[in-house]
Amino acid sequence: MTERKLEGLKVILTGGSKGIGVHYAGALIDAGAQVAILDVADGAELASQLNASQQRDAARAFHVDVSDEAQVKTVVDDVISWIGDVDVLINNAAVFATLGDAKVTDIESALWDKVMAVNVRGPFLMVKHVAPLMIAKGRGKIVNISSGSAYKGLPFMSHYVTSKGAMLGFTRALARELGAHNINVNTLAPGLILSDSISANQEHLDTNRDRVVASRALKRDGFPEDLLGGLIFLCSSESDFMTGQTLLIDGGSVNI
Template sequence: MNRMKDKVVIVTGAAQGIGATYARALATEGARIVVADVLDGTPLVAELESMGAEAMAVTTDVADETSATIMAGAAMERFGQIDVLVNNAAIYASLKMKAFEDIDLGEWDKVMAVNVRGPFICARAVVPYMKARGYGRIINISSGTPFKGTPNLLHYVTSKGAVLALSRAMARELGDFGIAVNTLAPGLVLSEGVVANAEMRERLTAPVIASRAIKRDQTPDDLIGPLLFLASDDSAFMTGETVVVDGGSVMH
């Protein structure tokens, strides 16, 4: 129950959904949590504090360099260190499925800004503090979709494929500084956003479950164990790797 004791963890996009699940799980293991989100993270902070955890909320636009710098600075001012960054914030459940030639360029750019530039900017904001201590864990959240070539979400699939490449190259650059960089790739998860997107559920749920070796819906709780493994010293000698958690739809 204390794998993350006294570790300081920033979780982007943590105010709700899967990010909030990550934050609760990390807090349960003793971590001090920074809830970084464009949405109001104070309700989750209050919940975590009621559990006995230390937590703070920082309004953060992951695609904005200044905002990411403020996020890292606020974490350092409150806790004095940054041990783990979970790059969870992304645009997905709000997207409408469509043929790639019908994707608006503005929407393409927005997805890339949050899903690709976001992890890059946030990592760049925290890495100097990690380097100074010779320790860090960066967990980038990708998806099973790049391995499948899931159709009708080309901008999302492309962005999550870029996250895989980003993680591998970043791991090579940061290994000498005691910083591990790994990727967690969930399948179709019944997050709050996915449940609210009726079209996505109707078009994807049945074929995704049929493709799995374990034939059931995936819930946010299915990701807790793998996340804690990557965030803790259980994975100390592991970097540049991708852990796919999707019931065996992708066997990577």
């Protein structure tokens, strides 16, 4: 990506240390942003590679469990100490690629609660502690990551699909509530994307890959690179009059 549509913007990206998030971090930085990578997984090496490639203080990794309010509050303060401001929040962290297939009759309640805690409470806590900064300056963008599975249903992943459905309602409620403060809230919903992490989950690929590709208008696999144009659009001024919407990037599997 050569055009620097996010020049000077300060971005918080959750779940940026692994999988699709690594590609998001690289694209955001290529577009001119400074990116705080928040993750339970270590992102220090990724941040130093990105800084070396850009020859600037473009990325820093912060350890946080987004489901823990005390940690979220502290990490937002730490990000502010680093870059002083937040223009864009991307809620990408989720329990996903590590989930095995499970019948709804077999899912342990503790696992259900964990998926909801990370995938739903996490984005809520991030917004709770970042939105005040945006409200104070009367500007900001929030991008929640959902999934095409919230539209289509996906067997043996009812905990995950339910959590991603919640992002659609969360986005609409926030768009109404925060619009008065000139804060745009939108959802990016990818179809099945062959990130490094999901590619390591052979069971998930065996259950879903062929069926998903067959369902698409564009008969091919999806890759992290397919999402980058949409993400940058939702973070940039090009989407300034768009809020409460879902951008579905799935090769034409849903809603065509």
